[in-house]
Amino acid sequence: MNTFKTYGDRAKSHSNACARSLLELMERKQTNLSVAVDVTKKAELLSIANAVGPYVCVLKTHIDIVDDFDQDLVEQLEQLAKTHDFMIFEDRKFADIGNTVKHQYGNGIYKIASWSHITNAHTVPGEGIIQGLKDVGLPLGRGLLLLAEMSSKGALTKGDYTTESVAMARRHQDFVFGFIAQQQMNQTDDEDFIVMTPGVGLDVKGDGLGQQYRTPHQVIVDSGCDVIIVGRGVYGNPDQVQQQSARYRDAGWAAYLERCQQHKA
Ligand code: 5BU
Numbered sequence: 001m002n003t004f005k006t007y008g009d010r011a012k013s014h015s016n017a018c019a020r021s022l023l024e025l026m027e028r029k030q031t032n033l034s035v036a037v038d039v040t041k042k043a044e045l046l047s048i049a050n051a052v053g054p055y056v057c058v059l060k061t062h063i064d065i066v067d068d069f070d071q072d073l074v075e076q077l078e079q080l081a082k083t084h085d086f087m088i089f090e091d092r093k094f095a096d097i098g099n100t101v102k103h104q105y106g107n108g109i110y111k112i113a114s115w116s117h118i119t120n121a122h123t124v125p126g127e128g129i130i131q132g133l134k135d136v137g138l139p140l141g142r143g144l145l146l147l148a149e150m151s152s153k154g155a156l157t158k159g160d161y162t163t164e165s166v167a168m169a170r171r172h173q174d175f176v177f178g179f180i181a182q183q184q185m186n187q188t189d190d191e192d193f194i195v196m197t198p199g200v201g202l203d204v205k206g207d208g209l210g211q212q213y214r215t216p217h218q219v220i221v222d223s224g225c226d227v228i229i230v231g232r233g234v235y236g237n238p239d240q241v242q243q244q245s246a247r248y249r250d251a252g253w254a255a256y257l258e259r260c261q262q263h264k265a
Contacts, residue, residue: 004263007032007226007256010192018117018143019177019194022087026057026227029085032220032256033249034058034196036091036231042068046076048235053084055245058118058196060089060229063110074115081117089196090116093147097125098132106136113137120145120180123165130168134175144172148179151199152210169193182214184224198229202251207232216248220255221262228252 005013011023026032035052037059039045045066049059059081063069081088090112094101101121106113113119113136121129123146133144148165150157157165166185169176178194179185185193201213213233219225234244 004260005192006260014177014192016143016173016175016177017141019192021117022057022143022177022194025085025087029057030253031055031057031249032227032252033245034060034089034227034229035234035245035248036060036062036198036229037235038062038065038231039235040065040067042066042070042073045073046080048241049077049080050084051241052234052245053080053086055242055249056084056086058087058089058227058229060091060231061116062091063112064092069109074110078115087117088115089118089120089145092116092119092121094119094121094129094133095124096129098128098130098135100132101129102132102136105133113140113142116142118143118145120147122147123161123168127168127171130172130176134172138175142175143177144175145178145180145194145196146176148185149181149183151182151197151212153206153212154210166193178226181225182219182223194227195225196227196229197223197225198231200228200230200248201233202248203233216251216255217258220252221259224259 007023008027011020014020033056035056037045037048092112146165146169148162181195184195197219199212200219206212216228219228230248235241
């Protein structure tokens with residue numbers, strides 16, 4: 001188990017540039033909330049991004065579900081990221097061989113690498129997937145998260161699969177700065193992987209399609225994760241987007257302060 005450090009402490013000593021930017025941002029803005037905006041219309045995506053912007057460190061997208069995607073959408077998202085001071089995470093979950101993911105990341109309609117600060121990948125193809133993405137993303141200052149553990153019921157991301165995923169990350173720390181996982185993944189005091197955790201909700205336990213929710217307290221205090229990812233809990237009721245993002249930001253930050261306090265005691 002690691003010696004406890006605040007987000008700010010970690011920002012100062014982290015070797016990965018993308019992780020440093022994120023940790024500095026979290027400390028500066030006092031938020032460990034990422035909102036997942038899974039809506040299918042450009043105008044709605046931009047409106048939610050603008051409403052949650054002041055409360056988040058990271059805005060998470062699934063750009064391929066937007067019916068009316070165009071280049072202007074990413075330009076406006078980039079502008080909102082500057083205005084509100086957040087990073088963009090395209091949750092692309094790459095899963096192919098290195099040569100293919102290079103094109104999927106840099107080319108096509110979406111050109112993800114050109115605008116998304118963070119993206120993620122499955123480790124099922126082996127280490128070539130990391131190298132392929134790194135060839136495109138590292139020169140642009142991007143960072144990668146590996147999918148070490150998924151939140152959904154029956155996920156196969158466990159045991160040796162998770163252990164091997166962490167080992168792969170360890171060999172690519174210039175580009176891979178953390179995981180999507182349900183618990184902290186560091187094994188030594190020198191390691192400082194950032195764990196971003198989906199499957200977070202305060203009001204319900206699941207969604208009928210396999211998603212499983214835990215509270216910010218369970219995720220941050222009990223499991224030692226760093227960033228809570230909340231989707232429908234925030235944007236589910238269109239009239240309450242701002243209210244819910246404030247509620248989850250407060251819950252996530254209170255949980256973090258509790259963790260800081262526990263380690264000081
Ligand atoms: P929700 O509405 O809070 O359930 O949305 C969760 C988001 O996180 C959604 O965009 C998923 O695609 C994403 N997600 C997840 O739920 N579980 C995982 O293990 C991974 C991503 Br990886």
